[in-house]
Amino acid sequence: LPSLSSDSSLVALDIGGTLIKLVYFEGGQLNFEKFETRRLDQCLDFIRSKKLLSGSGIEARLANAHAMIKASGGGAYKFADVFKEKLGVSLDKLDEMDSVVAGANFLLKKIPGESFTYMDGKRVPVNINQEKLFPYLLVNIGSGVSMIKVTGNNKYERVTGTHIGGGTIFGLAKLLTGCSRYDEFLKLSQQGDNLVLDLIVKDICGELVCEKQGLSASTLASSFGKVITSKRMLSDYKPEDLATTLLSAFTYNIAQVSFLVASLLKLKQVYFGGSYIRGHASTMDNISYAINYWSKGQMQAIFLRHEGFLGALGAFMSYRS
Ligand code: ADP
Secondary structure, three states: OOOOOOOOOEEEEEEOOOEEEEEEEEOOEEEEEEEEHHHHHHHHHHHHHOOOOOOOHHHHHHHHHHOEEEEEOOHHHHOHHHHHHHHOOEEEEOOHHHHHHHHHHHHHHHOOOOEEEEEOOEEEEOOOOHHHOOOEEEEEEOOOEEEEEEEEOOEEEEEEEEOOOHHHHHHHHHHHHOOOOHHHHHHHHHOOOHHHOOEEHHHHHOHHHHHHOOOOOOOEEEOOHHHHHOOOOHHHOOHHHHHHHHHHHHHHHHHHHHHHHHHHOOOOEEEEEOOOOOOOHHHHHHHHHHHHHHOOOOOEEEEEOOHHHHHHHHHHHOOOO
């Protein structure tokens, strides 16, 4: 950690397309908060109320004139003027990928019990052999998805990414299910039945034929595929069934792309981060299942307890340098 006395406070930010992540040091420990980016004012109020900058009012604004908050993410550029105007503070803008990788490496090297696998509803802690930590693939699922090959401290390459990410899924969920909060969407998805909308192998070739061809009858053949042949309108579907199908369709897809990228790069370890995961059981189940299925058991999906805060933590660590 940056050398801090237990009474000092320090804050770093990661301002993304959907969420602002905030890491701050208070009471001798690191604390984590997030806010919706569209509610930037709540974040500013929080920083004020926690006195994460010295005091408030005009004097403080003058005192803060030379103060800098380390900040990563595109919003560090977009909202720099707002921070200057409302808090009198400048944002020290950091490269987003540098921060995400620094945050992930910090967690994997320094925080015991940070990483775990998730299979059949069970979290199993992963003991990381520090000698074998690198190389790994980091898949950060935020509004969009970044895939980064990490080969050491500050050594990485952003290999690729996909625009089909958390923003896509939650955006579609809002339109299709009418939900307004992300946790509401996750809750809905737990109560639904994907077989109402998804086409599985059995629906196409019948159970017996599938077995003959060595295909599992329950394998997903086409997400939302049943809708095509149905007379039902959108309003005839239950929001919870739509939510379940949405979540699994895109989560499997992101996991499959991750598997393909890891295979091309010959990487066996794939770590998943980003707020999309949200510690949600079926999201992690789907990712683990897909990675295991496509790699025939040769790769494992590993999750991080502080999944959403990689960039903010990396920004925080940069006070050291
Ligand atoms: P970004 O840095 O692009 O904002 P994040 O890693 O913060 O990305 O992840 C944003 C995604 O996380 C959203 O697109 C959504 O899928 C999911 N998410 C998790 N919690 C929330 C929330 N409270 N509000 C909106 N989206 C959320």
